[in-house]
Amino acid sequence: MDQADDRSWTITDLAEEYAVTLRTIRHYEDVGLLSPERRGTARVFHNRDRVRLALILRGKRLGFSLEEIATIVNMYDEQPGESGQLEYLLDQIAVRRRELEQRRRDIEDTLRELDAVERRCRDDLSALVGPAAGDGSRLR
Amino acid sequence: MDQADDRSWTITDLAEEYAVTLRTIRHYEDVGLLSPERRGTARVFHNRDRVRLALILRGKRLGFSLEEIATIVNMYDEQPGESGQLEYLLDQIAVRRRELEQRRRDIEDTLRELDAVERRCRDDLSALVGPAAGDGSRLR
DNA sequence: CCGGTGCTTTACGCTTACGTAAACGTAAGG
């Protein structure tokens, strides 16, 4: 594995590394997304928690709610369990996959449209210098 | 254009078509994302509004806030304006593009990990029938 | 022993994105 797979972090370490507040991290613990070790009252984060935090934040960027993120993140370390659970997990995976693929299509579409807007914008800009004809590609 | 570019829709039409509530559509109007024609007090939606609603919902799927969506959607029908505005718009486009590309990377990563989880899951499942060796690819 | 630094908990506050209830207008059909 890594050179220091047994390293540990304070809450401030992680907060700085991932640019979130202490409150945010504690909140994730409150809702059960993180469960750092306790040494006395202090939280001690290990690599596992660090990975989970990264997963949580990525989920957030993708627009998932903390609850959805919980089901996703927990998929990563389910124990084998019985076959019914495994089938359910496979279902969940399929659902998430479809959602993600939809989002990816949304992104591709939006990027293409941004290209169009940008082109139009550059046309308008150059038209301010040496006037020509627009292509009439507004929304209306 | 389309056969009926001058069609109009009631609020219920759009709500059903896009599977949202009337309240949601009215809320989008409240915050200035939609501005349907008024015939008396009743709302009359035209193609422009319909397109905007689709854009709004796509933005939501991508995890943008309504405020962010407003700035994005409004980019689509900005008037040429003066060069300062156009420069600003180009900046905004660049910002959005970077955000979207980050999200796309997030999605790709997540899809890959889903694949891994699924493989592991299928392994576990088949191990329940004819036991073999796992690959030890858990989070911890 | 005293102060500071860094952590902790408890708990109320705030914003976003709507839900939901109350009360009423308007047009069609029996």
Add this chain to the structure above:
DNA sequence: CCTTACGTTTACGTAAGCGTAAAGCACCGG
């Protein structure tokens, strides 16, 4: 004229995701 369907406004409610005090423990250096 009455009902039914569909629309409207106003306004308070709510869940999620934190922000922000307020107050306290625990250790460290002087």
